[in-house]
Amino acid sequence: MIHLSNISKQHGNKILYRNGSFQINSGEKIGLVGPNGAGKTTIFRIITGEEGVDGGTVSKSDRTVIGYFSQNIEDMRGKTALEEVKSAVGNIGDMQARMQEYEAKLSDPDLDPDEMMKILETYGELQGEFERLGGYDLESRAAEILTGLGIGPDDYNRPTESFSGGWKMRIALAKILVLNPEVLLMDEPTNHLDVESIVWLEEWLVNFKGAILMTSHDRDFMNRLVTKIVEIANKTITVYGGNYDFYERESQVRKEQLIAAAKRQEDMLAKEEEFIARFAARASHAAQVQSRVKKLEKIDRIEIPPEELEIKFEWPVPPRGGDEVVKFENLGKIWKTDDGKEKNVFSGANALVKRMDRIAVVGVNGAGKSTLLKIIAGETEPTSGKVALGASINLGYFSQNSLDVLDPKMTIIDEVHSRMPNAGLGTVRTLLGAFKFSGEDAEKKISILSGGEKSRVVLATILAQPVNLLILDEPTNHLDIVSRELLLEAIKNFPGTVMLVSHDRHFLREVTTRVFEVDRNHLRIYEGDYDYYQHKKQQELAAR
Structure with missing residues (x-):
């Protein structure tokens, strides 16, 4: 569906990733994880086309409908909450008008048969897209999503400018959900949501038929939804098959294996370098020395990711208060x-x-x-x-x-x-x-x-x-x-x-x-x- 192959990306002097690959398949639910500044948001922007890559390729169909929820919400004013959500499916009104126009033409008894076939074909495609976008039940879906996110019927007709920033985030999220895209990109969707709204969103996303790529700081939310993790860290992109708990366990296992492999490589390199140093000056060993030098030049050195230093702080013992x-x-x-x-x-x-x-x-x-x-x-x-x-x-x-x-x-x-x-x-x-x-x-x-x-x-x-x-x-x-x-x-x-x-x-x-x-x-x-x-x-x- 969407393939990122051997992509490299750099911001200024900072390398975000080199030759990283992963794909989003139809219906997959993927968690995107990594430390702050590693380049998670940049991945979203690359997929949406807002940013390009310095190397590699991004393959996706131009017809793929992508919905992107980010923490940067656009200015909202001049519409009610319900109108704002419905406006996400912007061309529904135009599509409805064109369908009515075609219906009027098709009812003309003098219409040329060849022209009728052309109109029927165009009308069929338009109607299929109208149905896919949920045009027939747009208002009821928009209302249901708003209610699920905590904005009830009493607030449907409130002007958007009267909502605080946190509530505007909910309206922005509702706009992405009502779009019903084939691929849903979500950057921290649970921010500003209470537990009830998070549970509702979980259920909605569990039943969502499209693909999802999301970041979230909510462990339960990730565990309930995702079946694959894409980790952005240490200039690499690594894929894990499982939820967040699986990723946490597996990444630790892989780190231990990497450390062991680095130790074996270090021992091997030390022996080779010792041989080169010992026999470099001897003509009888010149060929062997040269061979080993070339061998060492071709070896990819294993890099150990910098450990996050865990510092323990002794909390001050407070005075014992009353029971x-x-x-x-x-x-x-x-x-x-x-x-x-x-x-x-x-x-x-x-x-x-x-x-x-x-x-x-x-x-x-x-x-x-x-x-x-x-x-x-x-x-x-x-x-x-x-x-x-x-x-x-x-x-x-x-x-x-x-x-x-x-x-x-x-x-x-x-x-x-x-x-x-x-x-x-x-x-x-x-x-x-x-x-x-x-x-x-x-x-x-x-x-x-x-x-x-x-x-x-x-x-x-x-x-x-x-x-x-x-x-x-x-x-x-x-x-x-x-x-x-x-x-x-x-x-x-x-x-x-x-x-x-x-x-x-x-x-x-x-x-x-x-x-x-x-x-x-x-x-x-x-x-x-x-x-x-x-x-x-x-x-x-x-x-x-």
């Missing part, structure tokens, strides 16, 4: 909306958070998860009821707004050191190394960092403080899988209590001991881990 960490009684919150109306977020909430709890706060978008965490963190006042922190509780709070307090003019190391004035530079560098900012990376200006890098800076400073209660609101947003695993290990080893909101189900499954669900203005407590919570929800759904 009752947070207690709230009859807690309620009402927000004033922009039009002056009151919105009841939740009311009558009662709960006790105990020492060493790992609590997942869950609920649909807008249910009040972040509001609950803000009240506990003292960032906003409750409208009713009361919340109390236990004895000797030191609190660390992370939210997406935390990224805004970073000084864009400072370097990473200066910013973190300013938050830890009593720590030595060596300690700060070790901390940053543990959060994947080693060497020169620590000297980067805050202003040029990505959202994921800023998140890691803030999380590093919070986790390095002697806190015993962590309040984390979407800490996994923008983090790649490797960074999420790093944070996951840090939280597992954290000697205190954690309350967190996250849309990463693998993350929640690994750490959660209790679940607080904000649902229909009420707080419901599930005394079990995340799997227990999901099981109980399925039982409740079946009972309804």
Whole structure:
């Protein structure tokens, strides 16, 4: 379907890949993985024709319909959400008008038979394409996709400019899905989606008949969908047959095999070079020496990829707090909306958070998860009821707004050191190394960092403080899988209590001991881990 053969690509002096090959076959679902900056997005742009290659070939039919969802969304204005989604299938209206024109001609009794055959042939092709694009049910499909992505009937007719950036991303995603392309390219489709929308998108993509090539930081999402992994790393493109978990295991096996092969080659080269050095000056061995020199010149040296240095940071031991960490009684919150109306977020909430709890706060978008965490963190006042922190509780709070307090003019190391004035530079560098900012990376200006890098800076400073209660609101947003695993290990080893909101189900499954669900203005407590919570929800759904 789409073949990339022996492609090479360079940006400036940086080589992204040399002689890399893979193909996208009809109906295949492929995960595209690799470190930031390796060239994953460039692969998408090469396939769509936005960029060329420096070597090799890209083969695809001009008739292949490709849909590309990227993180750079175009400006949206002048249409409602529903109209914007329908506009993705831009020529549907024109096609419908042409079909009606042909139908009128075909109803003419005086039409020449040869002309009729030509029109029938053109009409048949047009009707086939119209059906393929879903022209007959475009509006209902657009509405279904919007609803699945969390934009319900009440918002279909809202102007697109009234939606925030995150919600516009959902509209952009809906536009790509409604196109129903033969090949779907998706760059981080789960960003800005809540768990319910991610589950809906999973189901949609499982049933999607076309081919998919996608990047995602959501391990569960990748494992559920893909059956092949294409890895972009160390200037090479490597294909693995399996899901993300298989890729992780197999890549480790291949790395160990490569190291063993490099060691064997190194031993062989050492022997050959020793022979050449010993007999180079002897005329009797000149032919043998020359033969071995030529042999060594032809050998491709095995390159070992640079290891990501794993730095362990010893988290400061916080003071032991009381067994009752947070207690709230009859807690309620009402927000004033922009039009002056009151919105009841939740009311009558009662709960006790105990020492060493790992609590997942869950609920649909807008249910009040972040509001609950803000009240506990003292960032906003409750409208009713009361919340109390236990004895000797030191609190660390992370939210997406935390990224805004970073000084864009400072370097990473200066910013973190300013938050830890009593720590030595060596300690700060070790901390940053543990959060994947080693060497020169620590000297980067805050202003040029990505959202994921800023998140890691803030999380590093919070986790390095002697806190015993962590309040984390979407800490996994923008983090790649490797960074999420790093944070996951840090939280597992954290000697205190954690309350967190996250849309990463693998993350929640690994750490959660209790679940607080904000649902229909009420707080419901599930005394079990995340799997227990999901099981109980399925039982409740079946009972309804």
